[in-house]
Amino acid sequence: MLNTTALHPDYFLLMGVPGLEESHLLLSIPFSIMYILALTGNSMLIFIIGTHKTLQQPMYLFLMMLAACDLLLSSTTVPKTLCIFWFNSYTISFTGCIFQTFSIHFNFGTESAILVSMAYDRYYAICHPLSYLTTFTGSFIRMMVILALLRSFGIITPIVYLLHRLPYEGSIVIEHTYCEHMSMARLATADILVNVVYGLVIAACSSGVDLILIIVSYVVIVRTVLRIRSSDARVKAFNTCVSHVCVITLFYIPAFFSFIAHRVGHKNISAQFHILFANLYVIVPPMMNPIICGVKTKEIRQRVVSMFCKVSW
DSSP states (O other), rough: OGGGGGSSEEEEEEOOSOGGGHHHHHHHHHHHHHHHHHHHHHHHHHHHHOOGGOOOSSSHHHHHHHHHHHHHHHHHHHHHHHHHHHHOEEEEHHHHHHHHHHHHHHHHHHHHHHHHHHHHHHHHHHGGGGGGGHHHHHHHHHHHHHHHHHOOOHHHHHHHHHHHHHHOOOOOESSSSSOOOHHHHTTSSSSOHHHHHHHHHHHIIIIIIIHHHHHHHHHHHHHHHHHHSOOHHHHHHHHHHHHHHHHHHHHHHHHHHHHHHIIIITTTTTTHHHHHTTTTTHHHHHHHHHHHHHHHHHHHHHHHHHHHHHHOO
């Protein structure tokens, strides 16, 4: 058997944004600001929900888990990106690249599953309000989280094997700010058809199915809400879903664009545009989600205001 381990390089070179090397320092400014906002906002959201018993409800617990995923997703990629921009630290070990790839896809899959859970939560709260509290118990929520983690681990672990089995005898330059499945696979000096097919299959069977389930849930929710006679009740019901819809939009659009560009349009889309857009789904949703939740969720907004009032006092 071919010993592919001997054909693995010690490190890869992450080149940042090719063609914009002179602008790396300038690009680091918005990246730094967004990362600080993501760290601050998500940490605050976890602290507020975790320390107030009145917020120990299914909707807020899912928000807390979403914030944890956002912290991990952004912290897996942005610090290395800033090191490239600030210190020209292009090298990343082979193991580190594999780990970063696993972590990105694992967090993405987990966050997608949590968004489905949140859609299911809203569906039950609006369409079956009488049985909502008896269904969404603590044990039921824990089971949903465990299943989300197990699913992500089960479908992402094979990617590690598929990348590790490939020989890398050619270029070690990755034209990106972070390691990603297809960006690594294209450097291999062997057939990567299995990698391409598996990537398409897991995207269709996980995130694709998740998005379909979310859409179906909201179709049913909209039909139910429109049957409510009271206009105030309709507005209140829709308001509970607005923040979730905004989070879904921010999460899936840049992620699917990056996925398609890697496999279909990488030859027709400029590297600069692709790389900058690919960074959106690892930094913009983590930055915006706490802001959206804070603005649209009255209870969280009140807790944030009271916390800052105590600090200023």
